[in-house]
Amino acid sequence: MRASKTPTMSSSSSINADEATDEGHGSVVIEDLRKEFDDVTAVDGxxxxxxxxxxxxxxxxxxxxxxxxxxxxxxxxxxxSGTIKINGEDVTDIPANKRNTSMVFQEWALFPHMTVQENIAFGLEMRDVPKAEREERIEHALELIELPGYQDRKVSQLSGGQKQRIAMARSIVLEPDVLLFDEPLSSLDRSLRQTMQIELKNMQEELGITFIYVTHDQEEALTMSNRVAVMNDGHLEQVGETYELYEHPQSEFVANFVGETNFFTGVVSEIDVKTLVIDAEEGDIRVESEKTDQLSVGDSVHLTVRPEDIEIADSLDTPNRWECTIGDVVYKGSFIQYDVDVGDRTFLVEQQMRKTTTPRERGDSVDVGFSVEAGEVILDR
Ligand SMILES: Nc1ncnc2c1ncn2[C@@H]1O[C@H](COP(=O)(O)OP(=O)(O)OP(=O)(O)O)[C@@H](O)[C@H]1O
Ligand SMILES: [Mg+2]
Structure with a gap:
């Protein structure tokens, strides 16, 4: 039987930990990387x-x-063009089998008629790891993925989640410095996916190796990672800790892609130390920002305000306040999501629910508003 694609690729020892520079075991540094396929630029600097x-x-x-x-x-x-360094060494022109990385694919690429043991052993055999050591490493990997004793099961007799774990074990046994995951959980159902997210995170801490994980699911990214790099059209939009991306997005793209938000667009009409006034279509909006020193009166800016940072009340005395009418009301358990109509625009507002909270109803006339600290100013670049 032949594999339709090589399930893992990894390496031997051309770059081993002892040779690593002070950039650390499993560090990856990418500089000005570009990849063009004919007329498509897939990665753009x-x-x-x-x-x-x-x-x-x-x-x-x-x-x-x-x-x-x-x-x-x-x-x-x-x-x-560009360079990739792993452990401080330039690997840009080094073939896959000489880099100490291993990839876990979305489609598991397991051999269905072979046993778990045979599947996991495949990459080790390719690298001439002796039998006794192979067996020891496989046993350890199966413990790590919480399927101890599964060596002799046929892959065709496993559930989707178990197959995905075996695919991970097959990469883990190779003891790479860097494990790469390409949407490994996207074919699993929601509850299994959530369980696996937590398990993967724990596994990463236990293994102490670098995980680079690809997803287009922002909730998954926030749940699992130390840091998230948001990509758009081949380039990096922003990289940061999860709360930084959510609370301090630096572009409209990031604000929209990570969570839901309300945008305001206008021109700076006043700057006073850390406070500025934005002349927006919705009226004057007063905000505090660390970015006032990068701004001048007359600059156009955007403001993003998260739904949970917008308040509704019978009467508000915040500087940014509008009279409004409640539109759609969606009960979500721990919070309620409202579409709130202010003139011809709609704000998205989330209100925390407690047992004692009385939800607003469609058609209610109330005030909507937010404090000067609620928003994040995004420079128009
Ligand atoms: N082998 C290839 N030949 C030609 N174009 C390619 C090739 N691989 C990728 N591309 C193109 O490069 C761009 C980036 O593709 P890539 O697979 O990296 O996207 P992605 O972010 O992983 O998307 P998805 O979330 O859908 O998996 C796309 O426009 C794609 O069509
Ligand atoms: Mg992809």
């Missing part, structure tokens, strides 16, 4: 530093270049 033992997620919409970036790191694709 990407620079990104991934620390050793970090869990970093590449997040972005379909076609933005996530898989291509991962394949470039693994050596499955060759860069058009």
């Amino acid at each position: 990407l620079s990104l530093e991934i620390e050793a033992e970090e869990f970093l997620t590449l997040l972005g919409p379909s076609g933005c270049g996530k898989s291509t970036t991962l394949r470039l790191i693994s050596g499955l694709e060759t860069a058009t």
Whole structure:
């Protein structure tokens, strides 16, 4: 039987930990990376530093270049230009089987008629790991993925979640410095996916190796990662810790892609130390911002305000306040989501629900508003 594709690729010892520089065991440094396929630029000048033992997620919409970036790191694709360093060593022109990385694919690429043991052993045999050591490593990997004793099961007799774990074990036994995951959970159902997210995160901490994880699901990215790199159209939009991306998005794209938000667009009409007034279509909006020193009166800016940072009340005395009418009301358990009509625009508002909270109803006339600290100013670049 032949594998339709090589399930894992990884390596031997050309780059081993002892030779690592002070950039650390499993660090990846990408500089000005480009990949062109005929007339498509899949990766367009990407620079990104991934620390050793970090869990970093590449997040972005379909076609933005996530898989291509991962394949470039693994050596499955060759860069058009730019450099990739692993453990401080330039691996840009080193083939996949000489890089100490291993990839877990979305489609598991297991051999269905072989046993778990045979599937996991495959990559080790390719690298001439002796039998006794193979068996020991496989036993350990199966414990790690919480399927101890599964060596003799046929892959065809496993559930989807178990198959995905075996695919991970097959990569883990190779003891790579960097494990690469390309949407490994997307074919699992929601509850299994959530369980596996937590397990993967725990596994990463236990293994102490670098995980680079690709997803287009922002909730998954926030749940699992130390840091998230948001990609758009082949380039990096922003990289940061999950709360930074959510609370301080630096572009409209990031604000929209990570969570839901309300946008305001206008021109700066006043600046006073850290406070500025934005002359927007909805009226004057007063905000505090750390970015006032990068702004001048007359500059156009955007403001993003998260739904949970907008208040509704019978009467508000915040500086940014509008009279409004409640539109759609969606009960979500711990919170209620409202569409709130202010003139001809609609705000998205979320209100925390407690047992004692009385929800607003469609057609209610109330005030809607937010404080000067509620929004994040985005420079118009
Ligand atoms: N082998 C290839 N030949 C030609 N074009 C390619 C090739 N691989 C990828 N592309 C193109 O490069 C761009 C980026 O593709 P890539 O697979 O990296 O996206 P992605 O972010 O992983 O998307 P998805 O979330 O849908 O998996 C796309 O426009 C895609 O069509
Ligand atoms: Mg992809």
